[in-house]
Amino acid sequence: xxxxxxxxxxxxxxxxxxxxxxxxxxxxxxxxxxxxxxxxxxxxxxxxxxxxxxxxxxxxxxxxxxxxxxxxxxxxxxxxxxxxxxxxxxxxxxxxxxxxxxxxxxxxxxxxxxxxxxxxxxxxxxxxxxxxxxxxxxxxxxxxxxxxxxxxxxxxxxxxxxxxxxxxxxxxxxxxxxxxxxxxxxxxxxxxxxxxxxxxxxxxxxxxxxxxxxxxxxxxxxxxxxxxxxxxxxxxxxxxxxxxxxxxxxxxxxxxxxxxxxxxxxxxxxxxxxxxxxxxxxxxxxxxxxxxxxxxxxxxxxxxxxxxxxxxxxxxxxxxxxxxxxxxxxxxxxxxx
Amino acid sequence: xxxxxxxxxxxxxxxxxxxxxxxxxxxxxxxxxxxxxxxxxxxxxxxxxxxxxxxxxxxxxxxxxxxxxxxxxxxxxxxxxxxxxxxxxxxxxxxxxxxxxxxxxxxxxxxxxxxxxxxxxxxxxxxxxxxxxxxxxxxxxxxxxxxxxxxxxxxxxxxxxxxxxxxxxxxxxxxxxxxxxxxxxxxxxxxxxxxxxxxxxxxxxxxxxxxxxxxxxxxxxxxxxxxxxxxxxxxxxxxxxxxxxxxxxxxxxxxxxxxxxxxxxxxxxxxxxxxxxxxxxxxxxxxxxxxxxxxxxxxxxxxxxxxxxxxxxxxxxxxxxxxxxxxxxxxxxxxxxxxxxxxxxxxxxxxxxxxxxxxxxxxxxxxxxxxxxxxxxxxxxxxxxxxxxxxxxxxxxxxxxxxxxxxxxxxxxxxxxxxxxxxxxxxxxxxxxxxxxxxxxxxxxxxxxxxxxxxxxxxxxxxxxxxxxxxxxxxxxxxxxxxxxxxxxxxxxxxxxxxx
Numbered sequence: 001x002x003x004x005x006x007x008x009x010x011x012x013x014x015x016x017x018x019x020x021x022x023x024x025x026x027x028x029x030x031x032x033x034x035x036x037x038x039x040x041x042x043x044x045x046x047x048x049x050x051x052x053x054x055x056x057x058x059x060x061x062x063x064x065x066x067x068x069x070x071x072x073x074x075x076x077x078x079x080x081x082x083x084x085x086x087x088x089x090x091x092x093x094x095x096x097x098x099x100x101x102x103x104x105x106x107x108x109x110x111x112x113x114x115x116x117x118x119x120x121x122x123x124x125x126x127x128x129x130x131x132x133x134x135x136x137x138x139x140x141x142x143x144x145x146x147x148x149x150x151x152x153x154x155x156x157x158x159x160x161x162x163x164x165x166x167x168x169x170x171x172x173x174x175x176x177x178x179x180x181x182x183x184x185x186x187x188x189x190x191x192x193x194x195x196x197x198x199x200x201x202x203x204x205x206x207x208x209x210x211x212x213x214x215x216x217x218x219x220x221x222x223x224x225x226x227x228x229x230x231x232x233x234x235x236x237x238x239x240x241x242x243x244x245x246x247x248x249x250x251x252x253x254x255x256x257x258x259x260x261x262x263x264x265x266x267x268x269x270x271x272x273x274x275x276x277x278x279x280x281x282x283x284x285x286x287x288x289x290x291x292x293x294x295x296x297x298x299x300x301x302x303x304x305x306x307x308x309x310x311x312x313x314x315x316x317x318x319x320x321x322x323x324x325x326x327x328x329x330x331x332x333x334x335x336x337x
Numbered sequence: 338x339x340x341x342x343x344x345x346x347x348x349x350x351x352x353x354x355x356x357x358x359x360x361x362x363x364x365x366x367x368x369x370x371x372x373x374x375x376x377x378x379x380x381x382x383x384x385x386x387x388x389x390x391x392x393x394x395x396x397x398x399x400x401x402x403x404x405x406x407x408x409x410x411x412x413x414x415x416x417x418x419x420x421x422x423x424x425x426x427x428x429x430x431x432x433x434x435x436x437x438x439x440x441x442x443x444x445x446x447x448x449x450x451x452x453x454x455x456x457x458x459x460x461x462x463x464x465x466x467x468x469x470x471x472x473x474x475x476x477x478x479x480x481x482x483x484x485x486x487x488x489x490x491x492x493x494x495x496x497x498x499x500x501x502x503x504x505x506x507x508x509x510x511x512x513x514x515x516x517x518x519x520x521x522x523x524x525x526x527x528x529x530x531x532x533x534x535x536x537x538x539x540x541x542x543x544x545x546x547x548x549x550x551x552x553x554x555x556x557x558x559x560x561x562x563x564x565x566x567x568x569x570x571x572x573x574x575x576x577x578x579x580x581x582x583x584x585x586x587x588x589x590x591x592x593x594x595x596x597x598x599x600x601x602x603x604x605x606x607x608x609x610x611x612x613x614x615x616x617x618x619x620x621x622x623x624x625x626x627x628x629x630x631x632x633x634x635x636x637x638x639x640x641x642x643x644x645x646x647x648x649x650x651x652x653x654x655x656x657x658x659x660x661x662x663x664x665x666x667x668x669x670x671x672x673x674x675x676x677x678x679x680x681x682x683x684x685x686x687x688x689x690x691x692x693x694x695x696x697x698x699x700x701x702x703x704x705x706x707x708x709x710x711x712x713x714x715x716x717x718x719x720x721x722x723x724x725x726x727x728x729x730x731x732x733x734x735x736x737x738x739x740x741x742x743x744x745x746x747x748x749x750x751x752x753x754x755x756x757x758x759x760x761x762x763x764x765x766x767x768x769x770x771x772x773x774x775x776x777x778x779x780x781x782x783x784x785x786x787x788x789x790x791x792x793x794x795x796x797x798x799x800x801x802x803x804x805x806x807x808x809x810x811x812x813x814x815x816x817x818x819x820x821x822x823x824x825x826x827x828x829x830x831x832x833x834x835x836x837x
Contacts, residue, residue, distance in 0.1 A: 009476065010462045019466065205435060205443050212434035219394060219430035220444045221415045280434040 026274035027286035034289035037296060044303040054180035058170045058249060060295035061183050062087065062242040066262060067269035067291040068191055068284050069238035073135075074270055075198070076231035077211035077279035081139040082124060083239040084262030085146030088255060090117050090243030092150045095159025095253025106162040114240040121236025125229040143259055150255040157254040161247050169248035183245075187288060190241065194234070195284045207231050212280025268315065269294050272322050343406065345370045345523050346391070346422070346492055351400030352547075353386050355732065360386040362547035364400075366525075368492060373514055373524045375534045375555065378544035379567050379736075379764035384527050385427055387544070388496050391525075392424040393417040404491075423490030427497045429477040433470035437480065440469055446487050454483035458509040473629065474501050482510065493517055494525040499533060500761060503627050504825075511537050529764060531560045543567055568766055591800055594618045595653075597784045598639075598670070598753050603648035608634040610808035611648070616753065621775055621785040623799030623819070625792060627828050631808035632788050636757045639786070640672035641665030653752075666694065669752030673742050675761045680742040683731035687722065688713050690730050690741050694749035716744040721770060736767030743774065753784045760791060772798045792821045792828075806830040 042048035163173035171179030198204035209217040210227040273290035275282030298311040346368040353361040361383040393411035543551040598616040637643040641659035659665040720740040804812040804827035812827035
């Protein structure tokens with residue numbers, strides 16, 4: 001036993017806070033980066049206050065929800081190119097059904113849309129299981145399917161939403177204002193709940209297990225197929241949240257929004273959030289600031305006097321840098337072992 | 338034959354094929370309550386397939402399985418667990434990215450369930466918050482065992498559990514097996530180490546080519562009788578001949594030959610602490626050590642995978658500063674890892690796998706297709722790989738896969754072969770063929786550095802042997818003096834006074 005370096009295996013060999021810092025270093029880092037960027041932004045513009053914060057949080061919330069959706073699916077070993085299409089589809093459906101309705105009806109519609117989106121995306125997961133075609137291929141199909149369906153439902157930008165429903169996601173009945181709190185509460189509650197479920201419950205851990213090593217998970221008695229369907233269902237639900245937030249912000253639905261771009265943004269956000277595209281690693285808590293940072297880049301660059309068109313260049317460079325950092329961390333870890 | 342009704346487990350006429358490959362033709366297995374039953378057979382005989390069927394990981398094509406006399410319909414691993422069958426598989430079933438605690442949770446177990454068992458294996462103080470990826474393989478195997486035991490199975494199936502364990506760790510396993518038996522439960526034990534089997538098992542079922550060929554009572558049975566049953570009469574002679582062919586070269590003779598590979602005071606962090614050695618042309622230099630003494634890291638340095646923190650490597654007198662395996666291979670160092678999955682492209686054909694190293698030379702890229710044919714054919718012949726060379730490598734048995742990893746270097750050429758435990762988990766017959774092959778390679782003037790965990794086989798193949806302990810070479814013995822006892826003493830670092 002001496003041969004195996006026992007000391008390092010014994011409990012208490014590493015201070016708890018150090019281990020915590022090591023395990024959650026990435027999450028802490030992304031939050032710090034977000035706060036640093038906000039602080040920097042505050043020095044760039046003449047007036048920084050509640051309006052600016054609200055603008056970032058409110059307008060960033062669809063991307064945050066979409067990134068959480070993508071994170072859940074990727075952690076379980078899949079990838080869903082269709083989330084962007086799902087956002088557009090749920091957004092236009094909500095705008096069409098909610099137009100001119102009281103809040104209660106709007107809320108019922110919202111809940112129904114979330115569940116329906118979950119069920120439809122569960123079907124996508126089921127098709128992947130049955131057909132054994134890679135996720136990326138099937139969900140490329142679902143992306144086009146959802147986008148097309150959205151156009152059929154609402155060919156031209158139209159529809160509407162109850163003003164209090166808009167307040168729920170934006171803190172303002174007109175969708176624009178200085179109150180970030182409803183959006184913050186909405187994100188905090190849903191993401192904390194799903195983060196707790198993923199990290200602490202047996203069912204949630206099974207997503208990590210299947211994403212990390214499918215064979216070992218199967219041998220441990222887990223049903224890998226069911227886990228995939230579950231991850232796609234929850235991902236679909238969060239994509240619908242993103243769609244609802246989008247409708248609340250815009251006050252109407254627009255099926256001409258390009259779902260594919262939104263999907264790519266969600267993938268960029270989870271990469272920045274430290275979710276391994278190979279599955280099994282990552283935290284939804286880190287995906288929230290990552291989504292906000294990605295959304296936040298273009299206002300910062302504008303404030304810095306950079307051509308907004310080059311914001312995408314910065315985004316691209318950022319993703320590559322992040323991937324390089326993860327590569328270096330992995331390499332150092334290998335050296336140490 | 339024992340009546341099915343009273344047996345704990347009875348499998349009848351179990352068959353399984355993967356495409357054109359028959360893994361199990363028709364196998365019977367009966368395990369009685371309160372016995373330790375060995376499942377024996379050469380590689381590819383179908384042992385692991387049978388275990389996977391019994392634990393419902395894969396479905397059988399045909400056959401009946403009954404537990405306690407009742408027909409069992411096992412469709413997924415959970416069914417087998419509920420039926421009282423607990424399995425420790427050949428590959429660890431722990432999720433690398435989850436902590437040990439979380440791993441227990443997903444299998445519906447608590448810390449308290451496994452702790453008593455971990456204590457029995459001297460792992461009572463293990464930190465369950467560690468990620469499984471950070472825990473050494475041997476400990477993972479024991480954790481797997483603790484997890485299986487915690488479910489209190491009627492039948493415990495252990496597939497090659499001792500292969501990755503040190504002697505003292507294996508002893509814990511045997512102790513628990515005996516206890517299980519004393520409680521009237523049963524164990525199905527699979528191992529290639531026949532000594533272990535004879536010491537701890539009561540009865541044995543022997544498979545050959547997917548069919549059971551014998552059900553034996555092991556009391557008073559000789560090892561040779563088991564080997565005969567496993568291989569069939571005609572093959573035994575061939576295997577026994579290996580020892581005779583190992584015409585060991587005398588020390589003086591070796592000394593007089595040129596040195597092809599030299600290490601001077603090589604360090605790698607705290608894992609390799611100043612290794613110096615000389616490898617001569619035409620010799621097989623053995624290296625052995627207990628688990629985790631820096632041998633993995635030493636081979637990583639030799640194969641160009643990692644750079645030493647200090648010290649130097651010399652290949653035929655020239656200093657080698659390898660940045661990657663590519664550099665090492667170009668200087669004639671070819672590496673055969675223990676883990677065949679590391680070296681092979683499982684979904685590609687045998688032919689393609691054999692010719693990978695040929696792709697190295699850019700000037701041959703265009704001529705490759707025509708030229709590879711002949712080299713590959715030669716390698717296949719020499720290795721007696723029993724397949725049509727067009728077949729996917731993942732369909733081969735473990736032993737044949739290992740032959741392919743050696744064979745690729747035969748096809749491309751090399752000066753020094755670095756073998757890291759090439760016979761781990763491989764049956765006797767293939768082992769003999771591999772040792773034959775190594776002797777042949779050395780006879781042809783190449784040098785071989787062979788790390789092996791199977792002490793017994795060192796005198797058969799090696800000319801001399803080095804023993805490593807705590808990152809250093811602590812002993813050198815001529816093959817003739819390399820008895821199991823002498824090697825074990827040195828490997829535990831007990832006679833450091835005589836270190837070279």
